[in-house]
Amino acid sequence: MSSVLYDAPGPKARARSRVISVVGILLVAGVLLWLILAMGAPKPSANGAVQPGLWDPTRWDVFTDVQVWRSLGQGVLATLSMAGVAAVFALIIGVLFSFGRSADHKAIRIPTTIILEFVRGLPVLLMMLFILLVFATGAYWAGVAALAIYNGAIIGEALRAGIQSLPRGQREAGLAIGLTPLATRFRIEFPQAFRQMLPIIIAQLVVLLKDTSLAFIVGYSELLRVGVKNLPDFFGNRYAFSFFLVVLAIYLAMNLSLSWFARFIARRSGPKSGKLVEPEPTLTPKDTLSSTRGSYSTGDAGGPGTF
Numbered sequence: 001m002s003s004v005l006y007d008a009p010g011p012k013a014r015a016r017s018r019v020i021s022v023v024g025i026l027l028v029a030g031v032l033l034w035l036i037l038a039m040g041a042p043k044p045s046a047n048g049a050v051q052p053g054l055w056d057p058t059r060w061d062v063f064t065d066v067q068v069w070r071s072l073g074q075g076v077l078a079t080l081s082m083a084g085v086a087a088v089f090a091l092i093i094g095v096l097f098s099f100g101r102s103a104d105h106k107a108i109r110i111p112t113t114i115i116l117e118f119v120r121g122l123p124v125l126l127m128m129l130f131i132l133l134v135f136a137t138g139a140y141w142a143g144v145a146a147l148a149i150y151n152g153a154i155i156g157e158a159l160r161a162g163i164q165s166l167p168r169g170q171r172e173a174g175l176a177i178g179l180t181p182l183a184t185r186f187r188i189e190f191p192q193a194f195r196q197m198l199p200i201i202i203a204q205l206v207v208l209l210k211d212t213s214l215a216f217i218v219g220y221s222e223l224l225r226v227g228v229k230n231l232p233d234f235f236g237n238r239y240a241f242s243f244f245l246v247v248l249a250i251y252l253a254m255n256l257s258l259s260w261f262a263r264f265i266a267r268r269s270g271p272k273s274g275k276l277v278e279p280e281p282t283l284t285p286k287d288t289l290s291s292t293r294g295s296y297s298t299g300d301a302g303g304p305g306t307f
Helices: 011-040 066-099 106-120 126-135 139-164 168-176 181-196 196-217 223-235 235-269 284-294
Strands: none
Touching: 066 126, 066 139, 066 181, 066 196, 066 223, 066 235, 106 196, 139 181, 139 196, 168 181, 168 223, 181 196, 181 235, 196 223, 196 235, 223 235
8 A cells, every 4th residue: 555645664764763763762761760760869868867769668668557548548539529429410511511502592502602611711720719719618519519510511512512413314303203302402412422422521531530639729638638748747758759659550540440441432332343244235137127027937838938
């Protein structure tokens, strides 16, 4: 297969690309190795004492305490609690936004568009602080409301795009069988758009899970606050880096699990590929004639043929 945009690389170009790739990988590995060794080397403090390196066992012995893991587990549950409740409300708000954004009446569509664009332009942290200071809801519900409203606006726009991408015949078929425009939107168009946009919605829920760390600022004891502030304040700052790495690993595990689930859903909801489909047999005029008139037999010699 010939390339349209550029010529295919020759043997020398491919060999040069392999050499450059190997050199780049070695450079990156060397920098990472130097960084790991530098972080593990002892360092003198301001008073002249020598501080152990970041990989020293004395900086990690705190994790033998069961109370540490119990506190981290409570932080994980607090994070998942906020993310789960906010995700449910975000889906509901997203459905409402998608219906209002794609409504036929301007009296509904224009105000919904203004509200949606306003919400999308606000930082999530600013929205949390506004809800906390104005409505005095507490840190938990301020975080839930801000995450639900912001991510609901993003999900609503994705659902609206999915509805508009459907063929016009879907809506016309619903109206033709006697459904109202709202019933057609809800029973015919919306299920197809939701299935089509499900990977994007799950990816946005991953963003929602990561944004729960912003509740650290408003005083909610989620995973980041527990692992980066509460535990180091209690056990000492010498464990701050250790707690940071553990919290980082927990966040990566949660987010990568959701990302894998999003890719799995994308493969399941996408078109099936890689399967051979046998072509339908092509009918010739002779086959068409025989299928419509039946088979002809000549009968006895000299006798008339019969169908």
